Amino acid sequence: MKAMDQASITFTSRSANEGFARACAACFAAQLDPTLDEVADIKTAVSEAVTNAIVHAYPDCLGKITLRLRLFEGGVLEFQVRDSGVGIPDVDQARTPLFTTGGEERSGMGFTIMESFMDGLKVRSQPGKGTVVTMRKRIARRAGVSK
């Protein structure tokens, strides 16, 4: 499937960029005139994926994170968060609710939240190479709005 629109930003894995990434995702989605709830879902899921890259992928250094935003026919948005960090040895285990390697400051619910707020979640990872999290959300057509 060919994307109708695409944007991509690369930023340093600093926690201050969590808000920046959320705002970028929300702005990109704005062209579909989403509801407030849909925008909130997008911001939350993107925040989870970007926070994971900041916290887990680059535990003791700063690295690069790329957020790629794509729009497909039928009001489908794709949000992809890519890092070149430590990777995930067992993705199925990582996606299990409550599983965390982050100790007290984490709750192990990030992937669960991404899954429940988006229409699709794909995680590809290679230990030592990095992780790519791809999420899709369909924005419902609203009466009187052409997309």
Place this chain on the structure above:
Amino acid sequence: MPITVTSRDSELTIALSGEIDHHAARELMAQLDQTVAERLPAHLVLDLSGVTFMDSSGIAVLLRARRQLGHNGGVLRVANIPAQARRVLDAAGIGRLISLE
């Protein structure tokens, strides 16, 4: 993140505001730890009415407050939860651990 602390009888209310993400959470946890350690409330209410965004980092903040409070037999309630934070808490099933109103 500025917090506002008010108390009535045995109940301490802490109002949180702004965006609770990983960036904000560390300082917020330290502020809550300190307030709980100083006041040792029997009942703590975390008022989320001013929270404009929250992700799983906020869940860890709430669970930590509950744990800190539990050490002295205190009880935590979370009140005035905005819609976005409510959806996050519901997706994570936090209502089974903390009283949400």
